[in-house]
Amino acid sequence: MGLTDADQRRAQQIIDRYPYPKSAVLPLLHLAQDRDGWVSPEAMEQIAELLGLTPALVLGTCSFYTMFKREPAGALVVSVCTNLSCMVNGGFDLFDQLRSRYQESSDVSVEEVECIAHCDHAPAFQVNYDFHGPADAHGAADVIEQYLDGRLAARTISGTARQEVPR
């Protein structure tokens, strides 16, 4: 997808915050992911061009961070924590059950994540980076269904509040 004028303006606003344009790599990757639902090779090339970098450098950065999806993912990313406090409160069970429940779903991607700092609500999970928990698999699935049918408004796949995404 090519860059629209609105994209260009938004990107330039971000670049202008920093003393050096290269600092805008992460924010621009978030922007591209919010727009496309994932970070495509074309998006990385566009970011490289905007910032005067090589596409390889942008890929090197992008691939280092777990939030960036370099393949199309479901519109809802469910991140289930299995680190210590969640583990001893049933985090692995929650992850396994949600993963098998949504295995065939093209809308929901269930992933195991490291501590998301919601340990006083263990076992905890995030849906597009909104916190939920404690919940068993049944309760968590109920929350996910509310996002799917629109009763809860999900953030974008990069966790930006929906109303703040241009277009």
Added chain:
Amino acid sequence: MTDASGKGGPTETLMVTKFLRARPQDSWTIDAARRHNNAYQTLDKAFAMEPDAVVQAVSDSVLRGKGGAGFGTGQKWSFLPKDVFPRYLCVNADEGEPCTFKDHMLLERDPHQLIEGIVVAAFAIRTDLAFVYVRGEFALAADRLGQAIRDAYDAGFLGKNILGSGFDLDLVLHRGAGCYIAGDETGLLSSLEGERAMPRIKPPFPAAQGVYAAPTIVNNVETISTVPHIIRRGAKWYNAMGENRSTGTRIFSVSGHVERPGNYEVELAKTSFRDLIEGLAGGVRDGHTLKFFIPGGASSPWLMPQHLDAPLDMDYVQGELKSMLGSGAVMVFDDTTDPLQVAWRLGKFFEHESCGKCTPCREGSGWIAKVLYRMANGQGRSDDLDLLLSFGNNIVPGLNAPFAQTTICALGPSTMSPVVSLNRWFRDEIIERMRADETRRAGLAVTPA
């Protein structure tokens, strides 16, 4: 600290956590912060001081970094080379140490306290550009801090000529994208520059050469949130709390097998682990007994029930107990917990988060996780613990706390913390269990592992 009511129970000290407890529903708004929490009232007092006097006040308070390392904040600020500009302030909100959940709560519920601290700190170190590096997964915290920054600009607490002082400051919110080691101060700087968050060799320390190779101060959210309180009420007021070099308060995030998991801000040194775990957090749940606890995040060596009466004193825990208060994450495990499973889960965490720059950590963390996995799942060998200690010695020479290291950052030695803890407290039990597993496997037709 005991209850003023005379009941004798441990109490919290609600300094930076005022808005984490009894708080207005809209505590993150500038109106609520100004009406109920004295927001921005320190600025005039700070601007009337010389910047160096602000640094001196922070030094006199003995404020120490609350992100994990516990380095003196005023001392760190005083390391900036004279007259080298530009220079930068970076606030570390990449809270990723397992079971630490205080910094994002401060952002979600009291972002103006942090912004006020940033203005004071930036004035003290004479910078006109500050960054807050917010962990990518903290979406709500980023929303609220972003709104708070816009409101602070509108109200004249950020931007040009703040409150007519002649001091200018711009504040940039920078979101991370999922990476534990971006919480290391030099990893954070690499990430802020648009690169992989790989830590850098020190020296040069960031105060001499940090982001964009300019002098840079990196401080934790809770540390900077404390600064306005010190300036408002004085260094003496702050260091009258606590003892020795553990002055003031800290927030402890208590979780795991406790009745009331949560954040508790308490006076250092005057409060014990027992006050925190059994008093404030309500003790081990469901009538179970305490098996062990981790006192300061995944990187800190474990402690046992006999250590409950130890004071929350950074130097005591390091010197006497060979552990650390680290990030203030207290993880509590009851008698149903398998220590090998906990150790494996930490091993898996460090393997996942190793950035791959230093060989001992990149290779070692994977091997530690693999061996712990087989030990926790009935496939271990009776000499596995010694095997772990043997190659762990290549990451932490000598294996004695405080850990030496063969890696650039502290993630390398942290990988050995669970192993050293298993050896220190559960060695006989583990070796007996591995022998039993070996015996059981010897009876099988095909021997696995």
